[in-house]
Amino acid sequence: MIKKTDLLAIGHTALDSIVLVKEFPSxxxxxxxxxxxxxxxxxxxxxxxxxxALGLKSALVSAVGDEFKASNYHNKLKTMGVDTExxxxxxxxxxxxxxxxxxxxxxxxxxxxxxxxxxxxxxxPPERAIKKATAVHLATGDPCFxxxxxxVASEFQKLISFDPGQDLHMYSPEKLKSVIKVCNILFGxxxxxxxxxxxxxxxxxELRSIGPEIIVKTYGKDGSMIYADKKIKIDxxxxxxxxxxxxxDSYRAAFLNAYLNDKDLEYCGKFASAVSSFIVEAExxxxxxxxxxxxxxxxxxxxxx
Amino acid sequence: MIKKTDLLAIGHTALDSIVLVKEFPSxxxxxxxxxxxxxxxxxxxxxxxxxxALGLKSALVSAVGDEFKASNYHNKLKTMGVDTExxxxxxxxxxxxxxxxxxxxxxxxxxxxxxxxxxxxxxxPPERAIKKATAVHLATGDPCFxxxxxxVASEFQKLISFDPGQDLHMYSPEKLKSVIKVCNILFGxxxxxxxxxxxxxxxxxELRSIGPEIIVKTYGKDGSMIYADKKIKIDxxxxxxxxxxxxxDSYRAAFLNAYLNDKDLEYCGKFASAVSSFIVEAExxxxxxxxxxxxxxxxxxxxxx
Numbered sequence: 258m259i260k261k262t263d264l265l266a267i268g269h270t271a272l273d274s275i276v277l278v279k280e281f282p283s284x285x286x287x288x289x290x291x292x293x294x295x296x297x298x299x300x301x302x303x304x305x306x307x308x309x310a311l312g313l314k315s316a317l318v319s320a321v322g323d324e325f326k327a328s329n330y331h332n333k334l335k336t337m338g339v340d341t342e343x344x345x346x347x348x349x350x351x352x353x354x355x356x357x358x359x360x361x362x363x364x365x366x367x368x369x370x371x372x373x374x375x376x377x378x379x380x381x382p383p384e385r386a387i388k389k390a391t392a393v394h395l396a397t398g399d400p401c402f403x404x405x406x407x408x409v410a411s412e413f414q415k416l417i418s419f420d421p422g423q424d425l426h427m428y429s430p431e432k433l434k435s436v437i438k439v440c441n442i443l444f445g446x447x448x449x450x451x452x453x454x455x456x457x458x459x460x461x462x463e464l465r466s467i468g469p470e471i472i473v474k475t476y477g478k479d480g481s482m483i484y485a486d487k488k489i490k491i492d493x494x495x496x497x498x499x500x501x502x503x504x505x506d507s508y509r510a511a512f513l514n515a516y517l518n519d520k521d522l523e524y525c526g527k528f529a530s531a532v533s534s535f536i537v538e539a540e541x542x543x544x545x546x547x548x549x550x551x552x553x554x555x556x557x558x559x560x561x562x
Numbered sequence: 563m564i565k566k567t568d569l570l571a572i573g574h575t576a577l578d579s580i581v582l583v584k585e586f587p588s589x590x591x592x593x594x595x596x597x598x599x600x601x602x603x604x605x606x607x608x609x610x611x612x613x614x615a616l617g618l619k620s621a622l623v624s625a626v627g628d629e630f631k632a633s634n635y636h637n638k639l640k641t642m643g644v645d646t647e648x649x650x651x652x653x654x655x656x657x658x659x660x661x662x663x664x665x666x667x668x669x670x671x672x673x674x675x676x677x678x679x680x681x682x683x684x685x686x687p688p689e690r691a692i693k694k695a696t697a698v699h700l701a702t703g704d705p706c707f708x709x710x711x712x713x714v715a716s717e718f719q720k721l722i723s724f725d726p727g728q729d730l731h732m733y734s735p736e737k738l739k740s741v742i743k744v745c746n747i748l749f750g751x752x753x754x755x756x757x758x759x760x761x762x763x764x765x766x767x768e769l770r771s772i773g774p775e776i777i778v779k780t781y782g783k784d785g786s787m788i789y790a791d792k793k794i795k796i797d798x799x800x801x802x803x804x805x806x807x808x809x810x811d812s813y814r815a816a817f818l819n820a821y822l823n824d825k826d827l828e829y830c831g832k833f834a835s836a837v838s839s840f841i842v843e844a845e846x847x848x849x850x851x852x853x854x855x856x857x858x859x860x861x862x863x864x865x866x867x
Contacts, residue, residue: 278673281589284665287672293656351598358673360589367592368583368663 268301268398296541303506491526503542573606573703601846608811796831808847
């Protein structure tokens with residue numbers, strides 16, 4: 258018997274390292290590392306983890322290295338009930354990594370290691386995983402793989418959400434348009450949505466007319482705006498920010514959770530704001546993830562409903 | 563029954579990562595990593611591994627993280643017969659790491675993570691390991707720990723060699739002098755030996771008179787000079803250099819191997835040159851390590867003896 262899933266997240270699973278140094282060395286010199294902290298990350302995995310914590314049956318398709326199977330990260334995903342059956346495991350490759358070096362001025366430089374994710378583009382879209390799912394979320398990942406996965410998901414009439422995120426620059430205008438055409442919900446921060454509009458030379462109304470009936474634009478601590486048949490402004494729930502990384506992914510996971518539970522769009526946005534307010538309170542993208550009840554409580558505190 | 567060892571190496575065991583990038587990002591930007599290669603390293607471990615490959619019974623005392631015990635690196639050491647019984651294992655800490663980033667101009671920047679090695683200074687000198695050993699080599703590591711270990715080794719009248727290496731700047735003149743006083747053989751590259759002479763305001767003869775009867779100064783591809791009752795120049799054996807890292811450590815291990823086998827100093831130097839010529843032929847400090855017969859063959863090729 259095939260177990261159905263609510264939400265399939267497609268895109269990166271990655272290992273994030275936050276490295277504190279006193280200063281960035283100039284070429285041909287060296288510096289001491291003060292602290293290294295490792296976190297589980299990757300946009301698709303962040304979405305799957307938060308969705309699962311909120312009560313959805315989630316699945317994850319990423320390209321990972323062969324060391325991933327026996328890793329603590331994989332164990333955590335399984336323990337949380339994330340279906341990893343269709344992960345793409347690349348022999349003799351490493352799981353993608355992101356190293357963020359921060360100096361004592363809080364300036365940052367980042368190094369990304371693509372690793373196993375380089376094999377996304379030659380991989381088949383995960384048809385089995387897509388068929389099992391009610392909704393498919395295309396997160397930061399390989400543009401070609403996302404496009405092909407979007408086409409398969411569209412063929413099987415799945416609810417499709419899309420968040421190109423920081424990889425937006427990797428999409429040609431045609432590729433971008435073809436994924437946007439098949440999606441029902443488009444997510445992006447305000448820079449990204451504005452860039453999409455500029456790239457495609459459209460306004461929000463035109464963009465909605467070619468595909469996504471819902472466009473969600475996030476503004477960090479300034480909340481979010483939902484563009485649908487009406488325009489809905491959602492406040493953020495301000496908490497002392499420790500690390501904003503992953504807040505956006507958690508917003509998307511929470512929004513989809515509420516949406517799949519047939520909530521109205523305003524409720525979806527508020528629920529998503531509540532979830533992301535937990536994520537900014539701790540370092541890492543998958544730290545301090547709330548469950549459904551914690552989220553509802555924080556929503557009530559803010560909106561008294 | 564206590565198993566005797568020939569050579570105890572004290573100092574760093576470390577994990578080396580060589581990271582290739584197109585360019586070093588400026589603050590608040592990012593770059594893609596083209597390749598990551600991980601190597602076993604750390605000066606003391608390099609010495610123990612090469613000594614063991616050449617036939618000595620070697621032992622290693624380093625401060626490592628609690629993940630080290632189950633690591634492939636540790637398995638390799640055990641398989642090679644390196645005695646790791648007296649390693650200092652620090653709970654909730656990581657094994658020291660060195661990350662060397664190389665850009666497409668072959669410029670390098672290095673990041674060092676001290677990790678478990680920060681606990682060297684509060685650790686007791688490894689008396690049991692020292693007592694079991696014929697010779698004790700003090701490699702790059704913590705100056706205080708090296709000094710205290712040197713004192714214990716001296717008390718038990720062990721043959722002591724010392725190579726402060728790139729950590730030379732961490733030694734105060736007093737600390738430096740006190741370790742040099744107890745050592746029998748002082749190793750350094752020409753920059754380091756010259757810096758020692760300058761710091762202590764001595765010439766080679768004076769330096770020898772306060773402690774080390776043998777001083778070995780290495781010049782990379784230009785060979786080495788042994789200062790003892792006479793001065794002996796040793797040529798290097800030139801091979802196509804791939805990566806010079808670890809060549810110096812292998813020279814020291816090989817020199818000590820020959821010395822402990824009662825060879826004369828010229829033989830010790832030639833044997834050491836032969837060994838280090840293998841190490842430069844491959845990436846990493848513990849790659850392409852020759853055994854005794856391979857070394858003898860290469861010595862014969864060069865010096866026809």
